[in-house]
Amino acid sequence: MTAPLRSNNLEAFWMPFTANRQFKQQPRLLVGAKDMHYTSADGRQILDATAGLWCCNAGHGRQKIVEAVSNQVAELDYAPAFQMGHPKAFELAARLANMLPAPLDHVFFTNSGSESVDTALKIALAYQRARGKGTKYRLLGRERGYHGVGFGGISVGGISGNRKTFGTMLTGVDHIRHTHDIERNAFSRGVPEYGVEFAEELERVIALHDASNIAALIIEPVAGSTGVLIPPKGYLKRIREICDKHDILLIFDEVITGFGRVGTPFAFDYFDVMPDLVTVAKGITSGVVPMGAVFAAKHIYDTFMDAPENTIELFHGYTYSGHPLACAAALATLDVYEEEGLLTRAADLASYWEDGLHAMKGLPHVIDIRNLGLIGAIELEPIPGAPTKRAFSAFLKAYENNLMIRTTGDIIAMSPPLIVEKSHIDQIFETLTRVLKSID
Numbered sequence: 193m194t195a196p197l198r199s200n201n202l203e204a205f206w207m208p209f210t211a212n213r214q215f216k217q218q219p220r221l222l223v224g225a226k227d228m229h230y231t232s233a234d235g236r237q238i239l240d241a242t243a244g245l246w247c248c249n250a251g252h253g254r255q256k257i258v259e260a261v262s263n264q265v266a267e268l269d270y271a272p273a274f275q276m277g278h279p280k281a282f283e284l285a286a287r288l289a290n291m292l293p294a295p296l297d298h299v300f301f302t303n304s305g306s307e308s309v310d311t312a313l314k315i316a317l318a319y320q321r322a323r324g325k326g327t328k329y330r331l332l333g334r335e336r337g338y339h340g341v342g343f344g345g346i347s348v349g350g351i352s353g354n355r356k357t358f359g360t361m362l363t364g365v366d367h368i369r370h371t372h373d374i375e376r377n378a379f380s381r382g383v384p385e386y387g388v389e390f391a392e393e394l395e396r397v398i399a400l401h402d403a404s405n406i407a408a409l410i411i412e413p414v415a416g417s418t419g420v421l422i423p424p425k426g427y428l429k430r431i432r433e434i435c436d437k438h439d440i441l442l443i444f445d446e447v448i449t450g451f452g453r454v455g456t457p458f459a460f461d462y463f464d465v466m467p468d469l470v471t472v473a474k475g476i477t478s479g480v481v482p483m484g485a486v487f488a489a490k491h492i493y494d495t496f497m498d499a500p501e502n503t504i505e506l507f508h509g510y511t512y513s514g515h516p517l518a519c520a521a522a523l524a525t526l527d528v529y530e531e532e533g534l535l536t537r538a539a540d541l542a543s544y545w546e547d548g549l550h551a552m553k554g555l556p557h558v559i560d561i562r563n564l565g566l567i568g569a570i571e572l573e574p575i576p577g578a579p580t581k582r583a584f585s586a587f588l589k590a591y592e593n594n595l596m597i598r599t600t601g602d603i604i605a606m607s608p609p610l611i612v613e614k615s616h617i618d619q620i621f622e623t624l625t626r627v628l629k630s631i632d
């Protein structure tokens with residue numbers, strides 16, 4: 193028998209997306225958070241340049257949200273999600289629907305981005321069948337796309353590390369190419385100039401499979417987890433046109449772009465392109481309680497409602513869909529966003545953020561800088577034979593210097609809470625400049 197673990201032993205926790213052994217030798221434990229800062233176990237104030245994991249858009253420890261969740265747990269801890277309801281789930285759905293432009297007018301609740309993606313893909317397939325187009329069963333995604341870690345999400349996703357060890361995944365999936373074009377677009381400020389023609393890839397893949405067999409295309413309007421790829425000028429509009437031409441649903445995965453990240457409530461507002469389904473999570477509760485949602489267009493919901501009235505229209509849902517704590521957190525979060533104008537605040541700060549970020553051009557190892565709203569990325573030249581190592585050293589060094597950034601591959605990604613002030617932005621880039629000068 194092995195010896196029992198001490199209660200404060202780090203061993204038992206199999207950490208997600210983490211180099212477990214490395215972390216456990218040199219742990220980075222956070223014990224508190226308020227507004228723009230985390231408190232580390234060794235008592236330091238760490239400036240949060242990532243809104244947690246792109247989720248704490250209202251900042252940390254916001255009183256209104258804390259109170260709403262505390263009150264809710266005392267009042268109604270849980271209500272069954274199937275064939276029963278509770279008022280806050282309806283209130284939240286109605287409030288979200290009111291924020292959304294037509295035709296998006298229905299909301300399906302989930303508990304994460306991955307579940308939102310699975311839900312949207314399933315709605316797309318079931319919708320095609322419900323309207324008598326059951327041969328439309330194929331799903332399209334994009335190379336370098338990140339749609340969470342469910343089997344649906346990794347199948348339509350395009351990050352090879354997330355796919356290669358998990359067998360055949362969903363069948364009937366294909367991918368169009370990503371839009372990264374560092375040769376033509378390096379150091380673009382905001383939306384890059386070149387690459388609208390990458391949308392024509394969609395025509396190629398449709399011709400291969402035939403539109404009569406394709407249900408939907410899912411893409412992130414701004415690809416985040418792959419290292420921040422901003423869509424080229426005109427690209428998303430062209431994608432929409434091609435989907436319309438071939439009667440294919442367009443799903444925008446707005447798990448990170450939703451709730452103010454690019455300076456408008458959603459990225460579809462920014463790019464003026466209307467998807468049929470939208471997946472969200474993270475910012476919906478500012479990360480306080482896990483929650484996700486799918487926004488569905490009227491024509492999709494209505495198609496399901498053609499079934500006889502006493503039947504379940506969609507055989508899908510989660511025990512915790514619309515959990516009372518998540519709904520309370522989301523309603524309070526929407527209040528905070530509204531009271532403080534946070535869903536458009538990124539637009540006010542975008543040029544200050546952009547200037548600070550692009551001032552890092554010319555620093556050692558920097559081969560590209562990209563930005564939109566309050567998103568920023570710095571791509572570093574990988575160390576030959578040791579990809580990801582350089583960016584990870586930057587991450588560790590930044591943390592030592594009281595700054596939290598994120599890295600993916602050799603790309604540093606930043607997405608501060610939307611309450612960030614100019615003084616924080618200065619501090620982020622001053623620290624990062626020191627960090628980049630100090631790493632090999």
Ligand SMILES: Cc1ncc(COP(=O)(O)O)c(C=O)c1O
Pocket residue numbers: 303304305306307309338339340341412416417445446447448473474
């Ligand atoms: C675009 C996108 N979709 C889906 C997900 C998955 O979300 P979750 O980790 O909540 O399952 C993420 C997470 O970062 C994401 O960025």
